[in-house]
Amino acid sequence: MPASAPTLLDPGLILRQRFAAAALRAFPGVDLPDPIITLSQSPKFGDYQCNSAMPYSKLLSKPPRQVAEALVAAVDIADIAEPLTPASIAGPGFINITLSHTAVASLLAQLDTPDLGLPIDPDAPVTVVDLCGVNLAKQMHIGHLRSTVIGDTLARVLERTIGPAKVKRQNHVGDWGLPIAMVTARLIDLENAQQIDLAKLTLDDLDAIYKQAKQQCQADEEGLQTARAWGMGPKIEAELEAANAEPLAHLARAKSTLVALQSGDPDVRRVWKRIFDTTMAACLATCARLNASISQAHTAGESSYENKLAPLVARLEQSGVAELGSGALIIKLDDMGIPEPCLIRKSDGGYLYATTDLAAIMHRTSSVATGGLGASRVVYCVDARQSLHFRQVFAAARKAGLVAPNISLEHAAFGTILGEDNKPFKSRSGDSVKLGDVIDEVVAAALSQLRARPRAQEMTEPEMAHIAQGVALAAIRYTDLSTERIKDYVFSIARMVSFEGQTGPYLLYALARVCSILRNAQGQGLLTDSPTAGPIAVAHPAEKALALVLLRYPQVVRDVDRTLEPSRLCALLYELAGAFARFFEACPVLKAEDDGTRNARLRLCQLTRRVLTDGLGLLGIPAIERM
Template identity: 30%
Template sequence: MPPHVNDISTHLKTHIRQWIQDVFSTEFTDEIKLDRPPNPKLGDFAVGCFPLAKVLRQSPVNIAQKLAAHATKTNLIEHIQATGPYLNITLNKEEFSRILCHHILNESETFGNSSLGSGQMVMVEYSAPNTNKPLHLGHVRNQLLGMAVARLLEAVGYRVIKANLVNDRGVHICKSMLAYQRFGNGETPKSTGIKGDHFVGHYYVRYEQAQKAEFEQWLVQQHVEWDTLEPHQKEQYEAQFLKESQWYAAALDLLRRWEEGDAEVIALWQKMNQWVYEGFNQTYQKMGCEFDTWYYESDLYKSGKELILKGLSEGIFFKKEDGSIWVDLTDQNLDEKILLRSDGTSVYITQDIGTAVQKFKDYPLTKSIYVVGSEQNYHFQVLFAILKKLGYTWADECYHLSYGMVYLPEGKMKSREGKVVDADDLMAGMIDLAKISLKEREEERPIQAEELETISEIVGLGAIKYHILSFQPAKDIHFDPNKSISFQGDTGPYLQYAYARIRSIFRKSEQDNYVSLTPEADYSGIHHPKEIELVRKLFDFPEEVRIAAETYNPSRITTYLFELAKAYSQFYHACPVLNAENDALTQVRMVLCKATAVTLKRGLKLLGIDAPERM
């Protein structure tokens, strides 16, 4: 008899293999997939005989019939029947429930975990902010996805290194520095009372405004009517303008001086970056975002340049007449790519090459995952192709976890014109919405002011996390704050409320002196279809965690949790708990309530969402 819920599948598959051996004298080594029958009345599990039909060269219908005729019952396996090409297996509900609930209650902190990735190390890189502006809604999706994937991989046994690559150098950073030099007048975050990352971001916007004004004046001088131009013509004019722009030339000059180690420029860079880091850390802490290791472009771009020069000397890369260094990837259906500018300064991909190599030097990785938006899909194709050209065999273990854009009711986010929705503003706004929603529900339960603040933060942040993670990574998100904060439907607050309601049952049961809860309850009373449906859904959790981890898709967990909450709601309305027919039935239904609460809390934790005891 399997003592562990994870052994139930093994128990079934072992018996199925033995039946195949007995009936067909064949050792079947392929994976046996346990599916759910379309109609629960057909059984708890269905095994399609199609893979076996290919091996035996027999009809899958005949195979299913022969196996059903030979199959023997066990304490767990109650009934076996063939339905077309499927072998349907019905479990003994008492044993099934006992094994499952005993495991959930005894391993409440680790339910759903497995050893799939044991002995393997994976790095998940996420956030990767620029030190010229605050974190925004796009970073929120990036960080929530990265953290959730990291937790899922840890749950299935991988050792996970959570990494942040800080884009702390480059011309975009110099733009903020230049604007501060010209407009700052010695102001600081402290003197203005503005959070450090927002303070620096203000000067990035000031730079863009100044360059935009310069561009508009330049267009007048060129006698160009911008709105009449085709897209390719606009690109040509923009490229020509950058060659003549005084603002852009000054920013490039700052970058050159930075790379040459100019003391004045370095001091300004360090000061402004420190302001940004102080702001970032506040945002990370509020969001629950953590890292095991940090990489900085400023530490790695030189190693990237060295690798490029080495590749040039080995004939992997080539130099153009202006002195810039390129790679030709046209044989891989990619374009030529610049790696170093003609003045020797690095480009975006330069430090990415150095960082990729450094990661595998620092850790014995079996996988390196980059959580980066879909607009960088081509960039990572190029990066991985370059790493392969340089002879790094581990390049095949680098993976770009691409995700879609995030839209608000106003449209796509914009960062350069100051219209972006900052992560701080988003979180504050969602907490305020949660507070309003909770106040509207005060008739159900009065709530004290201090408790309101705490729960509002838990619910508001939970709403953001659940809503964003409920989308498959590749899909774009149209973020609706009001929909995400609802206590009805597929939302974080609905699941948090479902958990809190279960916890309230236990507070009430203790008050009414009901029997104490133990996993040794009498499971013989479990017969109601809604009880059985709930048990089946609880059993699915470890498999959902495994698939979500393997596919880097936390939305499988959100879907599962919503389905679990619905199954519990149907069970609760159909099967009285505290007013059951007898104490034994109350006790076993309390066990099901407890198992559901544990699973909801575990699933929410994998998503980075807190489960409040009261709401």
């Protein structure tokens, strides 16, 4: 047990410890589960409650109220809560606990440190976060939003809990398959025909060329097979074959380009590199607009595993883990509860994306000394539709002994973004929507909302434009992060920038109001040089309610680390903003009844600002101090 275990600030955790000790004292020798401590639903039940008397009563064969009485008699919480009395036991045996104001103030003072109760865990494992996952020759589209935003947020949270040095973002760029070869082939043709200048190539060009190339290679093989199967006659078959001739030729050309690319043909490589650079520059710019910290340094494309595939597959084949099935090389997983085998080599000798993923796992988890990333935890921020794929890859990696048993492989799966019609978000023409265009739209919507406000007159155009950017970013990211990852959600620009209720802008607004108070205090010379010097105190119910939300912050951040669910942090910050809004209504700060109250409230404001700023920062939402 490290001596530097974080100070317990969360009242729920403190109470759990105290009640566990009480259970040990009251019922020595009995192995009871951890006490259940929850927030009370209603103020009349106090702040927290212990619900364990009932389950314990069964294990102890004693009436629940008697168990509750024994716990109340044994528990030592005099330093943090109001004294428990027989009236504290309610219903079948709930123990209601009201924290003392002095204890809350003292815990708040302990929270008010540079790390906000979140010291970096020195024993934490190096963690890889697989995120973004763009493809070459394609604009980032709406399908990349969640992987980018959720992945970036999880990485930010981990950077906070385990330290930035141990978090390795990995952008597993799709830069190596047949589709890329198709584009490369097409681009070489266009260049030879002098129809394009590679030096001036843009991603929009590539996007168009990608579609052309795909079209060119689109053979109606299904139709042909149907015609054969149904015996539609040689004439129809011949017609279909003729129609297929051209696509098949293009396909053959793409395949040979892929071979050339993979064997290092300099000219093909040169064109490919141009595609790569053009794509990455544009995508990283879009990531930057989303405030996602994803850079060239995080890029680890499929191509980077290119020369690892053959040795890996050979090893798996030799060890007998992989076997031939209908010509393909497969790893059977039925003994691991997965009926579908994992394919790692096609019957034509080509490798599949599972092969690349296995190579990536090895790179990520092997030691730094051997050129790996040294991770003990790998988090995949990828669409839920790939769940089976990752179950297969993880199981295959374990079965093949590619990763040690203590290494954690986690798929942080997320649902689909839907349009207003409840179907996957697409443009009117059925194409996927470019992410940059979506961001533009949200910024425009935010700006027009902003102009409609009465306060708009007090702002300059550049100020408003700046705020609109921030509001749009908060709207997009908060919307994406605030529901459970696994669920689909409807992308409604109107709702996300509505500025009302549970939205990113509401959180920014709460922060702007805190900042406003502190700014005015500064202006009136009410903030001393050492802002944390004055005593912290909690008296008014709204102050206490605010304090109790603040105290839950560190533990919620750790929860996000553990569960990979940013929505929990979103929920807490929303509660915090609400608690502050009620405090703001009920408790005048600058015009408080006396200096002591005012200073205590100023400290509460300062701490609220810090926690809100910190939490928003973890969500990748920069603070706006005035709006």
